[in-house]
Every structure is written in C-alpha cells, then in structure tokens.
Amino acid sequence: MTTIYPRVPTVLPPAHLPVVRLNSVTLHYMESCVGCGNCAPWCPYYYVDEEFAPVEKAELVRQILRRRYTAAGILAGRVVGARMPRTEEELWELLRSAYRCADCGFCYIACMYGIDSGAMMMALRQMLYEAGVAPTIMKVLARFERDGLYKGHPAVKSAWEAFLKEAEAPVGRRGARVLLAVTLMDITLTRDAVLNTIKVLKRVGEDFTLPEVPFGVRPPFGAIAGDVKAQRDTIKDLVAYAESLSPRLAVFIDGGYVYPQFRFEATNILRRPLGFQVLHVIELFAEYVREGRLRLKPLGIRVAWHDPCHLARRGGVIEEPREVLRKFTDYRDLPGHGERSWCCSGGAGIIFLSEEFYRRVSQLLGTDITAGVSPRESAFLRETEEALRRAMLKKVKDVRKSGVQMLVTACPACIETLRAGLKFHKVDVGVEHISNLVAKALE
C-alpha cells in the first residue's frame, strides 16, 4: 500500500479543487473497478446519455484521486488516467455529471465488487462545493439550515405557527414516546401528509409531540449539497434537540435521504449511539397494524408502492409499506420494486434544480435567490430539468405496465418528481403519501 500511495509532494500547481481524503472505502472504489459496465443499465441517467453511466461518472472522480494520491498519477498525469480540473469551465462540466446522479444506489447493488458510484458522485459534489461551484439553491438551503436561520426567520415562523394551529397537537413535550420530527420541507411540500400522520397518531392514542420549531429545513441539507460542515453541524444540533426531549422514537415522514442520514449516518458523525431510535412513519404504522391498534377499512383502490431509494435500497425498509397497504387496498408491486425499484430520478436534490423551485424557495424565504444566478447556472438548470424528464422514462414505463390507479410513497422529492413526470408523460396515475391514504382508511 505504501509503495502505491507514497506521500510524495504534488507536482501540480496549487490544487484548484480541495480533494476528498482517501480512506479504505474510497480506495476500494478507486482501485477495484474492472470496467465491466454491469452498473450502467440500472442508472436512470444512463438513459439520458451513455456518458452518464455510473462507471463513466465515477471515473471522473478516479481521475482526480489518481492525480492527487498516486505517484504514477502525479508523475505521468493523463497517460495513467489521472487528471485535475484546472478551469472554472471544467468544474462546471463536473457539476453537470455530479447532478446526473440521484444517489439511488442501484449501481451499487448491481456491481459485483460493491462499488458505490453514487457515493463517488456525492464526494464529487463535496469537492465542487468546497471549490465554490454548486447550484445556488443548494448553497442557500445548506447554510440556512446549518446556521439555524430557519428557527427565527419571520416567514418560516409564521408558516410554522399556522401549521401548529391547524395540527392541534402537543409541542415540545418532554418524555413523550414519539417525537414526530416534522421539517420545514414537510410542511411546505407534504403538509397534508403531516396533518394526516397526526390524525393517525391521535386515533391510535399515541403519546407524541411535535418539535417547537421545524426539525431542520430538510436535514441535513448539506448531505446532498456537498457541504460536509453543514451536514455535521445540522445533525449535531438536531440530535441534541431531540435528546433534550427524551423521546423513545424520533419518527420521520420523509423517506428520502433524511431517513438514512439520521438512522445510520448520525451515529457515524457523532461517534456514539443516539439517545432515541429512528423510524420512518411507515415502520410505525406497520407496528400499529401488528399490534391491532390501527384498523383500516378497504378503499377498493388498485395501488403500488414506489420504494424511495433511500428508504428501501439504502435504508432496508421494504416489507413494512406492503404489509400496511395489503390491509386496505388492492395492492400489487411494480415490475421493478423493493431493492430493484427504479429510481424516480429526482433524488439527491435534483428535483430542486429548476427555475420554478428557485422561485418557490425565494417566496418562502422572502428573498429573491434567483438574483445571483449566472447565465451559466440558468443553462445548467434548464439542462438538468430536461435530463430529469428523460431519466424518469424507465419509471414511467414501469408504472404504465403495472395498471395501478395510484402510486403510494413516502418521500416529498419522489412525490414531486413522480407527479410532474407522470403528468408530463401523460400517465393518468395519482401519487400520494402513505399517510394520506392511511388516514382516509381509518375506521
């Protein structure tokens, strides 16, 4: 190992890019790829352009790592596939590839060597973010969350107060069994699902509380933006707050990256176990069904569960939603489901990369975040939106084949992406958060 990766001084001029540190996992991802291409057909962005096959995108990161960490790369550069970007133009090119990955993890399970190209693309986002190259919305929201600005922001405060008034639920109560960790994104994008979750908790007589202020924006936003400090600080802050209330369970309505970040990553970041258990709301509902606390009347509707990648493939929550849905719907699986579910393609923040979302966030914050957007970023946003529409084709075909009337899922990004995508591709199938359907079926 030491002969391959000696600590020789770099021959490059001062690096343009703060390169991520090499560890045993990154080293494996860098060294073990045999270029077989097995990962490609499972990547939604491969369908946009073969240039975006996982192996091709991860190679961009490998080139940087080789240039920075290998003697051969430092001495021979491009001859041995080592390359460091040198211009802002090249950094933007890399950004394009970084946002042609939803971090869905399908390439990871398809690779016989367990190479996680999605993780490589997240590492690329981190390097680019450090270099100052990131979409404006990512920078704004990661910092807004990291610095806790959402806690006192007037517009957020009044949105939160209006939500609490409607929710009519306990707030900031110490010792409640469940902390329903409602975020700002939850009350903005899936407010009906939050209110319906509360309705279910009340019906089963759960001992629960809401937080006093939103449980972050969509925490930790830094994880998808590439802002490692924001990711770490947000996790520390929110875990400390949750622990101050001493719940047994912290329950999330969001089945996107929020779930694995708190369930798995938080303990890595804090280097200790959390003082509470993390569950997604569907796991809690499944627990109620098993205990006979949740009785549901049949709705006579044909539905399929869309597995959010971070809840299912990366989080392992696959059986629980099916267990609940089979109780009160005509349930069937999509052709691609569970661990092998097709990604909606809008994960890892890609759905937020549109002028429409920039406007929505501007409205929420009362600040025009589009003001600082360069023509280059505008072009990037348009191109990303267009790529997303094409990337979701696999999922759309899957939904068409299934013959269901409704897709049920649990991630606000999936819901936004699927609603927009199915409408765009003229597929008449509704998309609902599981909490909305469960609340409708309450006996």
Ligand code: SF4
């Ligand atoms: S499947 Fe694995 S080994 Fe094959 S090209 Fe993809 S990352 Fe490399």
Ligand code: SF4
């Ligand atoms: S994680 Fe998903 S989107 Fe990203 S490269 Fe792999 S298959 Fe493609």
